[in-house]
Amino acid sequence: MNKIAKRRGVLSLMALMLLLGGCTYESGPKQFALETAAAAKPADQGKVEQTASGRAMLEAAIQKAKTDPKSQKFWYKGHVKNTLLSRTTTSMFEGAVVKPDGYNVDARIARQTYQYYQIDGKRYVRVGDAWITAQEDPLPFDVMHGFEDILPLMDRAEQVKVGDNKIYGVECIPFQIKMNVTEWLSMSKSELFEPLRQQLAGRPDMQKILDNSTVKMTVWVGKEDQRFYQYETWIILPFPDGGYMDQQILFSFYKYNDPGIKIKDPEEVEKYLLY
């Protein structure tokens, strides 16, 4: 044996010791991480002086979305993230809207991606490599539809501060409503809730779920241009045999009137139409 061999022996022994030597994972700080994080946060975080009326801002944004010629083209991005026990299942939407022509959607439902495209009353779905003509009865093409339904809720909304209040670089004023589903149901006029209202009669078990739920809805309206920039809702519900589920519904709108927005002509899709 010579020096080199010895040195090499020492080296591999060191490696071996490290691998064999039963490492010990020492404890991190012995505090609940969330309590530590909460204590570090200033108590008044999120609370701000109320400088604007939520209802007036929302009304202005709805009006603008309907009539302002410079608010008819925009990009959007959205997702619904569902957390239940150890699973997180997400659906996603991304694309551009050009009113009154149509929109495209890069979408995903539970890990299955697809595209949806509607323009000038023509509707196609792309699954894998195949474009297919959509078969279901269409819903009206009205991207900002539904915001009127939260107008009655806005009387309870508080102006809040979320980060630097900017969405894609645009300064916004966020308004927030906290409620449970029972309150949401009684305040909102949405006809979507009608079947639920009827179903609840004689169902104390379902009513209990609604009573014990938590909803937090936040709308970001542009401070200067009063356009919609973001809409987020958290829904927390008791779930049979599942603890409490939580769900985030988040949509952002950006680059209004971006000259780069173009939705391809239907002919481009029809070339590849399977059926």
Place this chain on the structure above:
Amino acid sequence: MRQLFRMQTLWWALYALALFLIYHLLVQVAFLDLSWIALVLFIPVLLLAYYVIHPSERRQVIVFSLGFLLLDRALTRLDVKSPVAVIVGGLVAILVVAILAKWYGKLRANAILALVLIAVLVNVSFNRDNLSVLNHFYVKYETDRLYSGDWVDYFPITLVDVDGDGKQEIVTYGSKEVKSEDEETKKPETEAERKALAEKLLPLQAEDIALYVFSWKDGQLTRLNNEQLSAEALAQIQQKMPADFPGFPYYTMKDGQLVPNVQRQSYAEGMLQVGTAPYRALLLDLANIDFLLQQKHGLMDVQASFAKDSKYQNVSIGAGLIEGSYDGKGFVAPSLATKLLGTIHLPNGEEGLITQGDRISIYTPDGNGTLTEAYSLTKDQISLANSDYIPADIDQDGVDELLIGGTPSYILKPAPEGKWQILWRSGEHDESFRFSAFDQVGHEEGKQIVAQAKSWVSSHPLRYLSGFTYTNEGLEQQWRVYLPLMNIQLGDVDGDQENEIIATSYDSHRLLVLKQHDIPVLPIVSILFIGLFGYGVVRRFRHE
């Protein structure tokens, strides 16, 4: 001796085998666990190895070594979907490496033969997952893929002694009929074929799901015929199978099918009426909840019996109340819980009932027909969703600690007056660590904490399955396997009175049974490594 590397096929073959073992069982393991430290250790070793080989043989040995490792890797990564592709791809890889070895490495035909033979042999003769677990375990069995759909990433797994023979059966879900992956759709030619394909592709389809019960018979896992399972066995399975809701809220498990609740076009159109999106999302949630409540007759959760020594029986939660009996005496108490998690041994010999709702509650009977919340954990303390809760007496004092598998993970000891003492917590920046189970592993004495943990040095968030014992200094690692396993179960499935590890990996839908062995693999391979190096040194200096 001097002609060794040049002449004998057998020696080349042995060298290839040694290289294979050293590379997979020592070098790779070192890199996985030690990251850049391994690099610092191995660079000088490689440099030394370069100089140890005599210049006249250097090119041959290096080309042989690299060629062998490359070919081994290429053969491992062959596309396994069709046998033709495997054979063609394999032949191309062999040919390329052989030509390189011949023309660049100037290797003789017998050396090339040894290279190819050993590379093929180590790729066809055993389950390659063994290489990642071999330090302490071997792969006793691996099932075929049990699910052939597109989107479910994993199904729950549980162990139940279905036939009462003392060994556990493995229970999980999979597709009712597993289609082979290479089944290709024929390109449609006619209008009718195009229409048929479009109608098949356009809607999200319901998927037929079946219960899989595997029993160890004659040296392998054999699927039992579901129709021969007794009602009692099915009830037992139902009780032990963890609640799980794959695809929620877009799919619901109904009568042996995963049924879609939305369709591509209408869901996109609905959510793209953005103001209504939360309304629609809520309605979808409530439709699922309504279905579950109707199935459970308005109850949130119900459980007839708990652990063997538990005095709790027939516990149910519903309508804001928790009801049941303890030691034969009935109790009822208000509760917002939705899930029964099990029981726990508390100080002073008390037995607690753990529930999950808007908080984790541990109830104890107060003797007057009601329950007291003795301990609780709120969402301001730990993240309630996405966590696992495992009662485990890790310090063997007869009182259970509560392992919380989450980010971070905690070991909590029940202290007086409803307080928790934090015995251990995972590191502040460790997003990977998660407790999986607490039980006996193989023939180790005492129970071990089994957890998913990342490498000691690397910041890569892969989770390797590891065994730990608790000490006052922290969690002492006993073993580690280099596969990112999940859904870990510990139990005796082959009937030898020792617990195997049963697990799956994300999206693989194969069950893996790992068995502990006693062979000191790492020391043996290290000695082999040192021996090979020593041999090289001796050879070199005899040459001089």
